[in-house]
Amino acid sequence: MSSSSTSRRPATLVAAVLIPIILVCGLITAGVASGSSTPTSAPMVRGALPGVAVAQSRIPAMTVSGDGVDPSAADYTAAASRAVTREVARAEAERKAEEARKKAEEARRAAAKKASAAPCEPTVKACVSLSRGKAWITDGAGTTVFGPFSVLGGRSDEPTPVGTFSVSMKDANYHSREFDAPMPNSVFFFPGVAFHQGSLSRASAGCLHLSRGASATVFSMLNPGDSVQVLP
Structure with missing residues (x-):
């Protein structure tokens, strides 16, 4: 009316x-x-x-x-x-x-x-909240373009580092020599730590596990130099 x-x-x-x-x-x-x-x-x-x-x-x-x-x-x-x-x-x-x-x-x-807004600084391209188990991809100006989506960080003895970082490299078919395991759609932002496809029920050794669909999207949207902020 x-x-x-x-x-x-x-x-x-x-x-x-x-x-x-x-x-x-x-x-x-x-x-x-x-x-x-x-x-x-x-x-x-x-x-x-x-x-x-x-x-x-x-x-x-x-x-x-x-x-x-x-x-x-x-x-x-x-x-x-x-x-x-x-x-x-x-x-x-x-x-x-x-x-x-x-x-x-x-x-x-x-x-x-x-409730669905990314809690990180508006200038970062990827935002992760470990306590909420959620992550977002933004346009770097505060607008969310993908997410929130589920993410699982490292174990208590090997936690995911907290802070602001930059994407260093990415590899769609990365294979970890340390763990002798495939890590599809890996996007590294800290030495030995990356977003990649993995279990959402079993914590990692520091990496951020994503579902297959989310990992493919994150891989396509993030590039070397993009900023990543990880919150507790």
Whole structure:
């Protein structure tokens, strides 16, 4: 519901109820002039809002006699006034409810964005939070372009170094001679320590294990010279 349509709604409601009143007044005049005593019901306005239409249907009929207007005309006027008041109040309640819903949604999105934002310096290209087990790749200006994604660091006796480093080399088919084990999509940023494909349930000897898909993306996005920040 737009703010412009909401602001016009009370005026529409008023018009929808007052128009039949004007029409009834015309009928009264005609009835008095002709001496008719035929009861005249409140006319319905084509296109009126459902709530207004219901209110109109419950407004008492007016009886016009040769001697003038029946006292029920006052009842009609009072009922019409109450109908306008109710519909304006309902429209205002709906507007406030919609505003509250939008504010709640904006707050939820802001909280989600904050929770997923990289906690590192905005100038680094790769950010790692060991305690959260998450990592991010950014554009080097504070905007996340990939992540957060899962990462697992080294064991307690061989922890992943913490600090800010630079990518030194990368090798898509690296094989560790020290451990005689393949380390696909290796991106080194510290001597002997790299991002690479590995188990996310078994800690490494200092490297950062990634899933196969994440390691391929990180390998494609990081290059020698790019900065990497590792947080505790």
